[in-house]
Amino acid sequence: MAKGSSDTPLMQQHRAIKQKYPDAILLFRVGDFYETFGQDAVVASQVLGITLTKRNNGSASENELAGFPHHALDTYLHKLVKAGYRVAICDQLEDPKTVKGIVKRGVTELVTPGVATNDKLLEHNRNNFLAGLHFKDDNQIGLAFLDISTGEFFIAEGDKEYADKLLQSLQPAEVVFQRQYQKRFKETFGHRFYTYALDEWIFDESFARENMLRHFGTHSLKGFGVEEMSHGIIAAGAIFHYLKETEHPNLQHITHVQRINRDEHMWMDRFTIRNLELVGNGNSDQRCLLDVLDNTVSPMGARLLKRWLLMPLSDIGKINQRLDAVEWLIAHTDTRQQVQASVKQCGDVERLVSKVPLKKINPREVLHLAKGLQQIEVLKQSLSQQNNDYLQRLADALNPCPLLSDNIRRTLVDNPPVAAGKGNLIATGVHAELDELRSIATDGKNYLARLQQSEAEQTGISSLKVGFNNVFGYYLEVTNAHKSKVPDSWIRKQTLVNAERYITPELKTYEEKITGAEEKILAIEQGLFDELLRELQDYMAPLQTNGQVLGILDCLCCFAGNALQYQYRKPVLHNGSALMIKDARHPVIERTLAAGEQYVANDIDLDPEGQQIIILTGPNMSGKSALLRQTALVTLMAHMGSFVPATEAHIPLTDKIFTRVGASDNLSGGESTFMVEMNETASIINNLSSRSLVLLDEIGRGTSTYDGISIAWSIAEYLHHCPQAPKTLFATHYHELNELEEKLPRIKNYHITNREVGNKIIFLRKLAPGGSTHSFGIHVAKLAGMPPKLIDRANEILSWLETKHAHDNEEGQSMQQKVKQLQAPKTDAQMQLSIFDAHTEVFTDIRSMLEAVDINRLTPVEALLKLNEIKNKLK
Template sequence: MARPRKDGKKSSGKKETPLMKQYYAIKAQHPGTILLFRVGDFYETFGEDAVEVSQVLGIVLTKRANGAASHIELAGFPHHSLDTYLPKLVRSGKRVAVCDQLEDPKQAKGIVKRGVTELVTPGVTFNDKVLDSNRNNYLASIHIHNTKQVGVAFVEVSTGDFFCFSGNFEYAEKVLQTLSPSEVLVSRSEFRQVLQHFGEKLYLSRLDDWVYQYDYAREKLLDLLQTTSLKGFGIEDDKIGTIAAGSIVHYLNETQQKNLGHISRIYPFDDSEFVWLDPFTIRNLELVHPLHPDGKALVDVIDQCLTPMGARGLRRAILLPLKDIQQIQKRLDTVETFLKHQNKLHELVDHFQQLGDLERLASKVATQRINPRESTLLRDSLRQIAPIQHTLQSFDAPILASKADSFSDATPALSVLDKYLLEEVSANLMDGQVIRGGVSEELDELRAIKRNGKDLLLAMQQREVERTGITSLKIGFNKVFGYYLEVTHAHKDKVPVEWTRKQTLTSAERYITEELKDYEEKILNAEERIQTLETQLYQQFLHQMQLHLHTLQHNAKVIAELDMLLGFARVAQSRQYVKPIIQDDDSLDIKQGRHPVIETTLPADSPYIPNDIQLDNESQQIIIITGPNMAGKSALLRQTALITLMAQMGCFVPADAAQIGIVDKIFTRVGASDNISSGESTFMVEMNETAQIANNATSKSLILLDEIGRGTSTYDGVSIAWALVEYLHETPSCQAKTLFATHYHELNELENRLPRVKNFNVSVKEIDGKILFLRTLKPGGSEHSFGINVAAMAGMPSTLVKRAKNLLKHFEQNRIDDKQSAKSVKFSSKPTVQLNMFELKDADTLKIRNILAGSDIDRMTPVEALLKLQEIKQALMD
């Protein structure tokens, strides 16, 4: 019977090769992981791994003999192509273990020792080819405590950011979708619950349940943070969040992440200081991802950052706008100061263009993954800090002087870099030419030998000639004896006694000396010894640099914020943005506002048409906007939200002027899409998003609604839209500032019923049956949709358009309005007219209304109800 192997597969029972035995032993330690197994100059994969790898990478799948056992699938690639193929595997959702040779094959006795040197997962990597320099790559962990509470933690191993929190499922889902972790850890027993609550879009990795125990998780956190208490980090009382955070530390250890000195703090995450943006709003406003492949997101337009950490900070600022007026004002004042001093602004740009990714370089120092070329980039970046400080101080503005003072002193770290590293270094440590001269006398001597070997031998030869008087003496070399001194027989009596004879020739004798053997060893082994010494010295350098990690990380954060604000100034200058006025009230007043993205995509001869928007909670809380499709209603809604969001980021805005009362939440219900995978229709998705708004809005929120109710019947849709407007107007706890774009002209009636509702329309002109979009917002409701005109513009067949116009004319002739006599309108075999459901005045309806007037439905018995129904029936038959 075949015996099971440790990796869970059955062995054939036949003898396997030593190499494959070693492979299976290592593979068994990493189940569910692609094992890249170093064999000579190649990384090889075997069996099921090989099949997967060949499919993902598009490389040839072959077979390899496995001793007496059967053949096994094989796929591999050259070791120097690791940076090409590893990112493809990780981005396809694979966990990858890199197994390297741990000894020199030339010196190995038997099979070469191998071991996993790195385990790369979607959420745990330092590889620049895998990471997006402009985005954070978060690893998250979820711990479900009960039906109401869940703990979540996030870590960014490439930067050292680490935070956790606990809350309800809705809050956890919002944060998860906002920060979009690349990988999420869950316990095996909670896997299905996580899928149920958070959907299937997350990349989930399962851990054993015992990892999610409080005592174990707390111990792992304390070990990482080198402390005895979590009180100083503000999470001591958050046991659920602590469990999630501790499981992350466990996973980092499990994935061979041993040097984690850059993760020295953990923060309690609290988004109460940020504007609430639910997942629908982030998607609908296209903040970081466009809805269409050829579209642009907000970040694509306003990102003028000069460093990767600035770009990452910008994305966080977009997704987490501020609510604190003082913080917002500081950002705006900084941007304004930059714009007032153009020459100095350009000086800063020059300095920032020479900066590397200081944040991720610091993490590479901590994990000892930084290569020599990256170390010089780190040094070049630190050298720019002093000039940046000097330029900031030259603005003669207190707000920038404080920024200059906020840097930590980088001189000690620079001293270490200057001490160890040459100005120009090779990319690979093994290539030599990394460590500066004067650090090691032995290294300096070996380099001199390697560089001047022949000269040193000639100098020795000349010295021995002068010492011994043997004028014919010469130094030679052969593969048998190495270096030797050759003396003709005529002078052999002058040979010193300390020389050792090695060979007698016909006309000469060959000798060696201790000095010559020393030089021979140094010359022949200089290169190898140089590599060894430089590696040792480079490790010393890294150990010393780790003492300055806090300085590197702190300065990276200061630079990231400055870079973002510098980018705000540059985009404001190029796009003619203005400084918004931020107020602690409920007003929103935008003069000649523009959509920041759309205006960049229009042809030069088609400028964007700006508009004014004014909202408050006293006289104009809700604006109902009517107008035809393509008139610009949706763009107007989105630009209002984007201008508000940009202002609370601390960015200038696309408008002539803007006064922004702080909002706490921004909600959008714009566009429609099915969620087929979850069995949800367009209408269900719409209602989910609308319910989210109704349940979470406050009086300080901003709500944007576009075509609510259009996914169902007309009467249902109008009813829902009408009720929603009433709810937002009449419910004190959620009287939010609202823009409501609609085709339901019935909603214009609300202006007469609700004092804070106002009607506006996006104007158009009709000329000879064709419409001209003016895209200007004007007071008053619109009575025409111009849908048929838009259909004609879209290229509908002319016969179809003509038929639609005839039907429309027929319907309008039979529409009931105040000028018509009150009589019912009936169509046999014709489509039913859409009546104004809130002003029904036909005779039948009036009869029913009169019969029911005064009836108390709640107290009516079943018999009385039947009698009343009979009365209505009789009245309609008369």
Template sequence: MNGNKKIAETPLMRQYFSIKAKHPDALLLFRVGDFYETFGDDAVTASKVLGIVLTKRANGSASHVELAGFPHHSLDSYLPKLVRAGYKVAVCDQLEDPKLTKKIVKRGITELVTPGVAYNDQLLDNKEHNFLGALHFQKDKAGIAFLDISTGTFKIAEGSLEYISLLLASMNPREVLIEKSIRKAFTDKFGNDYYLSVMDEWAFVRDACHDKLIQHFGTVSLKGFGVGEMPLATTAAGAILFYLEQTRHDGIGHLCSISRIDQEDFVWIDRFTFRNLEVFHGSTEGAQSLVNVIDKCSTPMGSRLLRQWLALPSKNINELDERLDITQSFFQDQSLRLNLRELLEETGDLERVVSKAAAGRITPREMGVLRKGLTQLGPIKSLCQSSGNGKLADLASGIDECSGLLDKLDRELLPDPAGMIGKGDVICKGVNQELDNLRNIARHGKDILAEIQKRESESTGITSLKISYNNVFGYYLEVRNTHKDKVPPHWIRKQTLVSAERYITQELKEYEEKILGAEEKMVVLEQMLFNLLTEAVQKEIPSIQKNAYIISKIDCLSGYATLALEKNYCRPVLDLETKLEITEGRHPVIESMMPPGEEYVANDLYLDNETQQIIILTGPNMAGKSALLRQTALIALMAQIGSFVPAKEVKMGIIDKIFTRVGASDNISKGESTFMVEMLETATILHNLSSRSLVLLDEIGRGTSTYDGMSIAWSIVEHLHEHPEFRAKTLFATHYHELNDLEKKFKRVKNWHIAVKEVNKNIIFLRKLTPGGVAHSFGIHVA
């Protein structure tokens, strides 16, 4: 059946089609009793993605409608699979109790789940942000916004399309909102790698978006956030808020602030470089990435902050020195580091748990996790403030221990609360007298009835008295005929049998009502009390979010120290000069994958803007030229996230841009030739140079004929050396040995090679960087 084709329907199907028509782009999960059902084309899709049975539903003349469903309690298992497969999913629930209506049950959309808007733990990687992006074009500029609703992180930026392209690569949004009219312009400029959701133009009207932000933050201006003069970016941010409204995400009290990403604050790294350096993902499935190797964080929050630092490396030398100073404290004081990491491991994911509280989605068990995390704040603060490191103490001084909230949680939430309300065991005894009474009745109902039976038997002298129950008039007292004369006047006769009579009392009826309704009332009352706890948490969201950031930072820096101790890394010395001096540098990822006992061959490397600006690097394939290029870039990158680095010693001036052209691009599989891809990537580099740039070029020109390739490579080196403004530090690996002649023509070009040794016509790769060029590629031997 075509999902959009109207047929003669039953009332249920009429209701279904009416709701589906409002969300044609979403896969609709339609609650029917204890199941979520999908119909028509949605059923065919769900059946394939989820591996569930596709059948047909008998619905009058709509009997041929395709159907696939699953039990409602399996939603958390199946929903992530649909979203990960790239589908927007609309969850339609029953909005009233079927027992209380004679008509068709009222239903409505309770949530729209998309790749970029999710709280579900099964949908989220706890070590990565899950960003929703929004983009607003204006000629050759654009504004962009990024929101992770699961953490409350909200960032915006504005600038050239080239800059926006860098941010898309570094922030890696799972979904991007755009106006309908710019879909083609977006894909032309930024490619097809992003999941796009189109919105009507009204959602990107500047004044409406500005007002939406003002209304949400409860301010009269956006200047206090430092984003007042960013009209394109704030328009994109406003569009995100409109989208959250459309997708039924109204619990967004945790979006407490918005911050700007300023191009001047961060190192320029384009998408080719992130990919070439394998910062976040290995080049092949299962391959190690840089972040996998260096992430030693104890909390998910720390891991996410580390990834943000890698995505946006800092150029602020004061900020970097602060990170390095704190890391050095942890490096030198083992006791401090180990004690702190024990506490961090118990802290959990404050950011995501408190976001669930804001959205009203937090479970009692998650509230327990929040309490456990808050409990660690005081000890962490004390430990850092007594560390002897002023910068660490200052950082920790910003921690708010949330003692009032913590006391409330300790008083009111059981030590090991149930997973869900309705299972009982959430609120402590003594918090609410009515709840305590109801629990007593529900758990000790039989004991109470036995007590009433004993008391009435003793007071009347009816030794054979018993209390029983039936569906007609509930609990009753049964008296044999031989004892009828002992029945007190306040008992009410309800039934006469051959050998006995049945009575009720006011007390019995009251307990009956309490016993039968106790569990139901317990659920309602416990939910109300839990909601009050949630509201108490919501009031502390800004403080908890600030704590989460401080804890994340401390976690990252203690992780750096752990890494440095495990791997024998050194503290880099950063300054504002333009030199890069690495002594005994190593490749962090390759080194981590080497067999035990095998040592990585370390290399020295020196570049500056005055004497050795460009190194022409020759040597046979497989000798390690590409590894040396990547190693140099990774050491520089690690230094500019404030980490210790894999070397004996590193002195470097702050770098503002890192460019690489290393290895084949995946664009080759999209029909672009090797030559075209490398020329496009190289052109991007040459158009964006600066005096503080680090440029790494590997085998440029290999995608065309030997003569043309060599001519192009020669021209690129000449351009880099003779640039009228900038002397970018460059490593140029090549198999064109003729380029060694460049050293004679240009004073800042120097020849180096990766040494090999030939023994009995066999090559031994020495992996050592050695002065001078070579004129032999050993191509046959390598092959």
């Protein structure tokens, strides 16, 4: 914006505030509008689709201008933040009616993707985390995750792989870290996160500890179990500093911090999370595991279920605790339905509570909290009487807060307005003066009529009238004929031709009450509502605990409902090493089958002692990848505490699931398909343990055939020989790998069955022992709609290569040498069967013989004789 001596005071004020927030869009409140100026206006007009105008402020230059009504803030703020902009909201800090000159203004909130609290900026079924990262080195990274909209706060520490895993799982909306590490962050974690760099001095341990101790009001962090996590504390301290800088001082709803222990959760890297299609990737047409499993009834449950899915348990006791509770809820349908009904009626307790210190909760939401507390009372009584230990402990943790609930329902009307400023939110009988003012405001005419009648009767002035003017307010008017009857206590204020006007002490008192009664009513109601919010703040911790427990109950009931609806069974978790699943199904694919189509279930047995590695071969599209994924998903669901899609499942406690499935490029990062494949496979090889489950699909397909076979073969050998002996499913098109069964004792061959009917292939999708010798790739190409001429040619080449394979191998002939022998196909006018020049004459003779045959008159014996003749010519 150009600076000129003729700038108005308003523009000078705008410039001074804008200088404090140069990287944010400044929404500048002017009267009933939020205005943007200069480059901010250009951006706002483009993003919001509002009109861009220019206003000459008297200087040599013109200023761009774009604005919108203040009541539309929520709508436009949502669009700006979703577009990736930081937005500073500058409000009027004084009432313009009481100020002469320029109104004092200031930024009341800086909204960024990670500190959004507005409902329109949030998705109800997912957390909106702000992440803090502290880089020490690649092996020491501190992490903190805060959802300001729910008060959930987590701290963790680990190497760059663990940091990547947490970022991928919790998907923060914004990440803050040291400014000098911007390049390293992008190199390590990619470009998929919205980031903001902070100065180095903020990442100081003593400064961070001081920030946290001041916030929690404690002498140490031992009570939270994070005292020794110095790098995590630094990351958390940076978050607190960032919140202060973005004008978020009211953080009383952040009542505790939890540590994330790496050992408490099953490990899945970001490749596995992507390959198993656990959560959506933005493609609305493609269903993921979360879509199938999430039948929760509350936002708390939906958010928690996603976290359970991405961070499964590794403690067998905690897993069985969930499984037993799910089993109990399946058996007790009435209780489960009652729990779900109560949880649903409670609403989003976590986010409602978090609005209290921010003073963004409205009267209707406060009443909803109170009604939720009534449901919590019902839940507590119901569950505490049940004979499941886990459910009883959850019931004990619930706090109905009866005093708070009663006070809210006694203070607020049954159907309060959404906005407190509109009034009519406080119930009758709460405040005597409020009731009187309401009576005056709503019953003013009746009061004046009663006053007029009373005074007329007392004085005998039958023509007495009550009136009002702006000079001296309410008055009593007496005609000259009755002037002698006026009492001495009346005060004359005005003389007319035929009458006199008087005021009385009672009328003056009434006038004082009725003048500004509406404003007084609103002020009293706002004061009573603020008092209610202050009381609510005293109950922050128990209310948040209620929200967490409701989320757990919702997830457990969801698992029970899924088990009944989808015919899932309870898995058996054990500390052994053998994996046995009977009639395993893919939970997502079976939900997307056409009506009447049945999913083909399969048994899986893996045991490091006997059948450690399964080499899985079979046709394209036969279901190899589905079999791999369903084995991982059944294992994963069991560790979540969910029942699984199988008739029986004995699952060993698993610490890590690794997958390498499909082909994908990372061209923007300079990596080819094969490089991505090798990176993912190297990550698996270098992080194995004896309790790992490894799923490999089409390893080596990104390079030449012999390279690929060599790599796949050596990987299988390595997994077999390594001391960890991880359970492995290895799907491949390289049928040469079937030979490993002869050489290595713990490798077994299996294939997906198919049946050839005529020239068609029917995929039976059933697992059977033994290797497959054919991939039917050309058949898949035909199904995909390749031109018939192309398919015919591919079959010719395949037939020749397979025929020549054995003889050429004896001669040591390479694939390149074979391909060189292939003759290019001739044009339509030429003979299509001619592949090798040496046989052109023979094929020409055969063609002539066939063209001369009348098939309709050919007897079976003649046909056999003709066939024998053709065979002799080929010899």
